[in-house]
Amino acid sequence: MFFYCSKMGPIRSRRERLLQSRARRMRRSDTDAEAKLWNALRDRRLGGWKWRRQTPIGPYIPDFLCVEASLVVELDGGQHADRMDYDDRRSAYLKRRGFRVLRFWNSAVLTNRDGVCDGILDACGGDAPRQDEDASSPAPRAGEGRVRAGS
Template identity: 65%
Template sequence: MLTPTQITARARDLRRGHTTAEARLWNALRAGRLGGWKWKRQVPLGPYFLDFLCREARLVVELDGGQHSETVDYDARRTAFLERRGLRVIRFWNFEVLESRDDVCRTILDACGGERPSALSLPSPSPLRVGRGVHAAPRLLSPERSEERERVGRGPTPGRRGGSCRRSSSRRR
């Protein structure tokens, strides 16, 4: 039995030593790139490490290389273990990801239920706002003012009085 520290170290090693197929699929899944779903890779669960897991969709994606054709019983036990925990498992061969990643991604997105419904319908971001300090009332910055501000600079530094930066003449050197 592995300790929590050993499990974390093993997961890190698996992430660093990924196959080319895992790297290509991770590039498509990471950072919500596939339908807005959040994915993790090489996630420890019981005695297993899951290639890819989307907790919200309760979906596990496993990539199998040539060695997996020899471990059909092991894969069946693993899939049964995961299904008892309410997870769905889909498997792809490495060559499928390498030859037709887009088809694999479409299949995964369909298994997730399509595009992820956003938790909140937020309006698109507001235009740039300007103001001084955190408590200042925000003012919208029109495109013309934005260009003018870029040309002129930011103006005086807050908390400083205007005037020359030179030393006063009454001070001796």
């Protein structure tokens, strides 16, 4: 038995439902550094790359994820100095899943967001590959592009 969430697809186990719920809570209560970096990443603002915020990958919820570039960005506060073993296990898991992991201190984002964004963009490989003009052109507005019968 599984539950279906229209935006996220099927959620199959209690553990996955708990992780999804936790991720939602984390998105609602982000830190100042997370909010500042998210403002630079969201809506393809950084080089055209699509970013997700606090999305579960296995048992972990990374701060930021770019699937297209196979890149995870983690922001570390003061508590991470005491949790280095956990962070190492988490990074190893993500690397086994094919992701590269970048870590920045919260203070770096708060004092030098542009420098952090430059590092992230470099790790992505520069600007995102552009889609064909045909694929990126907007759909016609209502009533445009249609031929009426008898016209």
